[in-house]
Amino acid sequence: MLDVHVPHKSDHTWTDFFIHIATIAVGLLLAIALEQTVEAIHRHHERRDLQADLRDEANNNRAIIARDLRIQDLEPWFQQAIDAVDSATPVQGRIHITLPPAPCIPGSVGTAKYRYFAPSEAVWTTARESSLVGLLPVEQARMYARLSHNYDLLAGSREEVYRGCGAIAAMQHRLGKTAAGGEGVLWTLTSEQAERLARQPPRPALPSRACVSASAGRMCTNRVFSPASRVPTNT
Numbered sequence: 001m002l003d004v005h006v007p008h009k010s011d012h013t014w015t016d017f018f019i020h021i022a023t024i025a026v027g028l029l030l031a032i033a034l035e036q037t038v039e040a041i042h043r044h045h046e047r048r049d050l051q052a053d054l055r056d057e058a059n060n061n062r063a064i065i066a067r068d069l070r071i072q073d074l075e076p077w078f079q080q081a082i083d084a085v086d087s088a089t090p091v092q093g094r095i096h097i098t099l100p101p102a103p104c105i106p107g108s109v110g111t112a113k114y115r116y117f118a119p120s121e122a123v124w125t126t127a128r129e130s131s132l133v134g135l136l137p138v139e140q141a142r143m144y145a146r147l148s149h150n151y152d153l154l155a156g157s158r159e160e161v162y163r164g165c166g167a168i169a170a171m172q173h174r175l176g177k178t179a180a181g182g183e184g185v186l187w188t189l190t191s192e193q194a195e196r197l198a199r200q201p202p203r204p205a206l207p208s209r210a211c212v213s214a215s216a217g218r219m220c221t222n223r224v225f226s227p228a229s230r231v232p233t234n235t
Contacts, residue, residue, distance in 0.1 A: 047135040053123045061119035085194045104165030
């Protein structure tokens with residue numbers, strides 16, 4: 001025969017219930033705080049590593065940028081060519097001018113003395129595409145964005161010099177020959193060819209040399225220099 005027992009009265013009170021709820025709430029808050037702390041530490045390490053990588057990349061680019069800015073050194077030859085064409089008197093429909101050998105090397109960006117290479121943007125590009133730029137302080141993010149803009153200006157300058165130098169080298173090969181005594185190159189040009197020669201000089205807008213110092217922590221100004229005038233212009 002089964003014995004039926006009356007259920008015992010619960011020993012739990014409202015106080016116990018609230019203590020239980022409070023314990024759960026405190027545990028959740030602690031878990032959230034711990035998670036946020038770990039995330040903050042992780043972001044701090046990510047920011048520190050990103051800043052170090054960006055600084056190293058920018059410092060490594062300083063020599064490349066300084067060399068690229070020497071593109072302006074090509075201008076005297078082109079200006080000399082323009083002046084020679086302007087002052088030459090046609091003889092039987094031909095213009096004869098003597099110039100130093102063109103400083104350009106066909107198929108390359110540069111001269112016998114300098115080669116112009118693109119600075120590295122791998123770290124900045126990766127940070128931007130992976131949304132890590134938001135880890136940087138606003139001023140630093142703006143500085144590296146401005147530096148990237150100046151890299152783009154240099155890239156445009158190198159491309160313009162590449163095209164102009166290629167055209168000049170081809171014209172010299174067809175229209176020039178070593179002058180008597182081996183000093184310089186004697187060009188024989190029609191008026192149309194002389195006009196084309198005068199239009200070839202690359203006059204790229206280059207970033208201010210002050211912007212090379214951006215990697216040292218100084219802000220680049222929103223200015224570029226035109227090597228033709230040496231006067232800063234706003235962009």
